[in-house]
Amino acid sequence: MSVIGNTALDFTDDQAMILDVARGFCADRSPLERVRDLLESDLGYDPAVWGEMVDMGWPGMALPEAVGGSGLGVSVAVPVCEALGRSLLGGPLLATLLAGQLLLRASAGRDGSAVLAAIAAGAPATIALLDSADWGTEQIRCELGSDGVLRGVKQQVMEAAAAEWLVVVAQEQGEPVLAVVPAAAVAPAARRDHVLIDATRRAQTIDFSGVQVAGDAVLRGPDVARALRDVRLLGGLLLAAEAAGSAASCLDTTVEYLKTRTQFGKLIGSYQALKHPCVEILMALDATRSFVYHAATLVDDAPLDGDAEIACRMAKAQATETLKYAGDRAVQFHGGMGFTWECDAQLYVRRAQWVQQAFGDAQHHRKRLARLLLDR
Amino acid sequence: MSQVSDREKAEFRQQVGAWMQANRPADPGFLLPQSFMEVGSEQQLEFLREWQHKVWSAGYLGMAWPRQYGGQGVDPVYQSIADQEMRRHGVPICFNVIGLGWAGPLINDIGTEAEKARYLKGILSGEDIWCQGFSEPDHGSDLGSAQLRARREGDEYVLNGTKIWTTMGNFAKYMILLARTNPQAERKYDGLSFFLAPMQVPGIDPRPIRKLTGEYGFTETFFTDARIPASCLMGEEGQGWKIAMRTLQYERGAEAGAAGGLAFVRIAIDDMIAELADVERDGEPALQDPAVRDQLVQMIMEEKAVVLCDRRAAIPALTTDYPFSLPLSNKLRFTESTRRMRQMAINLQGADGGLYVGDAAARQGGFWQRAYLNSFSATIGGGTSQVQANIIAEHILGLPK
Ligand SMILES: Cc1cc2nc3c(=O)[nH]c(=O)nc-3n(C[C@H](O)[C@H](O)[C@H](O)COP(=O)(O)OP(=O)(O)OC[C@H]3O[C@@H](n4cnc5c(N)ncnc54)[C@H](O)[C@@H]3O)c2cc1C
Numbered sequence: 001m002s003v004i005g006n007t008a009l010d011f012t013d014d015q016a017m018i019l020d021v022a023r024g025f026c027a028d029r030s031p032l033e034r035v036r037d038l039l040e041s042d043l044g045y046d047p048a049v050w051g052e053m054v055d056m057g058w059p060g061m062a063l064p065e066a067v068g069g070s071g072l073g074v075s076v077a078v079p080v081c082e083a084l085g086r087s088l089l090g091g092p093l094l095a096t097l098l099a100g101q102l103l104l105r106a107s108a109g110r111d112g113s114a115v116l117a118a119i120a121a122g123a124p125a126t127i128a129l130l131d132s133a134d135w136g137t138e139q140i141r142c143e144l145g146s147d148g149v150l151r152g153v154k155q156q157v158m159e160a161a162a163a164e165w166l167v168v169v170a171q172e173q174g175e176p177v178l179a180v181v182p183a184a185a186v187a188p189a190a191r192r193d194h195v196l197i198d199a200t201r202r203a204q205t206i207d208f209s210g211v212q213v214a215g216d217a218v219l220r221g222p223d224v225a226r227a228l229r230d231v232r233l234l235g236g237l238l239l240a241a242e243a244a245g246s247a248a249s250c251l252d253t254t255v256e257y258l259k260t261r262t263q264f265g266k267l268i269g270s271y272q273a274l275k276h277p278c279v280e281i282l283m284a285l286d287a288t289r290s291f292v293y294h295a296a297t298l299v300d301d302a303p304l305d306g307d308a309e310i311a312c313r314m315a316k317a318q319a320t321e322t323l324k325y326a327g328d329r330a331v332q333f334h335g336g337m338g339f340t341w342e343c344d345a346q347l348y349v350r351r352a353q354w355v356q357q358a359f360g361d362a363q364h365h366r367k368r369l370a371r372l373l374l375d376r
Numbered sequence: 377m378s379q380v381s382d383r384e385k386a387e388f389r390q391q392v393g394a395w396m397q398a399n400r401p402a403d404p405g406f407l408l409p410q411s412f413m414e415v416g417s418e419q420q421l422e423f424l425r426e427w428q429h430k431v432w433s434a435g436y437l438g439m440a441w442p443r444q445y446g447g448q449g450v451d452p453v454y455q456s457i458a459d460q461e462m463r464r465h466g467v468p469i470c471f472n473v474i475g476l477g478w479a480g481p482l483i484n485d486i487g488t489e490a491e492k493a494r495y496l497k498g499i500l501s502g503e504d505i506w507c508q509g510f511s512e513p514d515h516g517s518d519l520g521s522a523q524l525r526a527r528r529e530g531d532e533y534v535l536n537g538t539k540i541w542t543t544m545g546n547f548a549k550y551m552i553l554l555a556r557t558n559p560q561a562e563r564k565y566d567g568l569s570f571f572l573a574p575m576q577v578p579g580i581d582p583r584p585i586r587k588l589t590g591e592y593g594f595t596e597t598f599f600t601d602a603r604i605p606a607s608c609l610m611g612e613e614g615q616g617w618k619i620a621m622r623t624l625q626y627e628r629g630a631e632a633g634a635a636g637g638l639a640f641v642r643i644a645i646d647d648m649i650a651e652l653a654d655v656e657r658d659g660e661p662a663l664q665d666p667a668v669r670d671q672l673v674q675m676i677m678e679e680k681a682v683v684l685c686d687r688r689a690a691i692p693a694l695t696t697d698y699p700f701s702l703p704l705s706n707k708l709r710f711t712e713s714t715r716r717m718r719q720m721a722i723n724l725q726g727a728d729g730g731l732y733v734g735d736a737a738a739r740q741g742g743f744w745q746r747a748y749l750n751s752f753s754a755t756i757g758g759g760t761s762q763v764q765a766n767i768i769a770e771h772i773l774g775l776p777k
Contacts, residue, residue: 004679007687016693255773366669
């Protein structure tokens, strides 16, 4: 078998329709002026727009019909995230989709369905995953005691202020468990707002110490570890999709400027020192979208197999590099203008730095890909 | 869309596969070219000519071309399947590529009955080798400025000037030739004409040029008062540029009109990884070195991206932003990644990386060293990577010239 392996790439009519609708919706509700309005707001998103997403069933699109979702599977979330990224549309959707996936996969249809139903009905949710800055560690520090009380601090909890439900990744006598905590159980004093380099997002550090978890709000067993592994991969995939969208609009922004700015009597877009990197970005973007939709072809509600793992990791590794390069060159190619807050390049270069680390950077994924591809 | 059923396709695939399996030639004991740009000796030429003739006689070449000209007149999907099977079975190339992929489809498309009857069969059988006379010493990327002069005199054109980098120029019977018939034309492109020119006439002198690999493969081709019949002109005077550009579209394979056949041997990254299994760095297997591993994964991803981008190109809903981006950029993506991969294969050999073909200790006889050097044929020949990037920037991104 070749190391190139599985190269399936399908795009269903459902996905195509959703991509079309989502792109139109995001472009309309999130023009860049609107994105800028929200940059320095507390919430970071427009609740009315979130309400519309709920009306369209987006939070539950990848959840089963039994809990009120659309039953379309996680592959339909990929085009939606690409559309969000293209319009730099923030808010709790991505975090909510991932929290839903984690609960769904960890509960295998047994417990957690009340919260899943709430999510499908539009309650924002998120995962409290990171105990440290190391995406690669498997160690969980946050602890669930035998008294049902949590002890530990979680950082970079995505869109935590918006979340009505927090899925806390903890360990109980060394075994991973999920504690499903309502937002009200966490006092404001236990939360600290992060200042993120990507100002279209919000996150918090949360000290869960002392939070009492109801007995039926804990998920245990072998499904939990597998679900965690899968959701780390799916987090990479959805962020890769988002990054593909952001890189596309970033490139458009740069190219537009290169077609209008004149220096030395010529449009600067005629200079190959600028032109050729734009082609490299376009080709990296093309590769990214191909990896992303290849991965979307291989993921469904079942535990992810080896091909799907490879595909998700490649998607995240490629997307990260692409957006970083696109953002970096966007600043440089706008000259002094690119150094300003006013220039849109800052939105992309700052987002790129956030996205590159989230759910593991490119080296993180390549290190694991090496094991999967070279040690067979 | 092809009318051929999946069952028919599968049956045909099985049939070609079995034939390739049974007829794959034995190792001739000398290095075989991996692309048509590497045919340097009579020995290689005769071997490849015989192989192409055999493939054609079996009915697996020019399948979509009309029967009366040596083809089979069947749906091009059959040829695509045959090509895939040739690749899969690792058989030698069908070397007459300028004929099969450029001149032939062009003649089949816009040639006269006389031209079709005269040229097509010989292209398929391998009897008539074709070469391409586009580039000149002073005009390569800027092909539109080509200066080789073709002056009409009665029933003849008189040719004066120089072409260069003429692949198989010393073996060829015919040349597709871009020449200037009107030096006064207002636009430089309008002064060019296209010829199907014979090579074996007095005044045409192809002199082999030695390549960076130390081998031969192309010529500098001198034209001194060479006379060819006026009937060699294709189309009309002044249409040369348009026709030359048309030949490029056939590169996309049998579906686009090319005769088919394997044009180059693909060296997969798996070959490199297998080759490196016993290489050591710092006393440990190189394949365990973290830096090497990271680089290898990047190479695997580059190669996989080429395949995935080809897949995605077939899904219109996923190509809405820049519909022609993928077909235009995949040559650049593929050829550049191939070059980097082969360079890396040398890099990873330790001290052996410094050896070359002819050294008894060179890994695989210096295969990777030679393959790397030859990989520039695809990043320079057929339009350089930089010029490709200009084309993509201007035609896809709409950036100014
Ligand atoms: C193995 C091989 C086989 C070949 N076979 C044939 C053949 O059979 N028939 C034939 O006609 N030709 C053939 N060629 C010639 C080939 O098409 C030319 O070499 C090619 O088009 C480049 O032209 P040049 O060599 O004059 O380089 P130049 O055009 O002089 O280019 C030199 C450098 O300048 C760069 N450059 C040039 N213009 C620009 C620009 N506008 N912007 C940015 N960079 C630029 C190029 O990328 C290159 O790096 C072959 C070449 C090779 C290597």
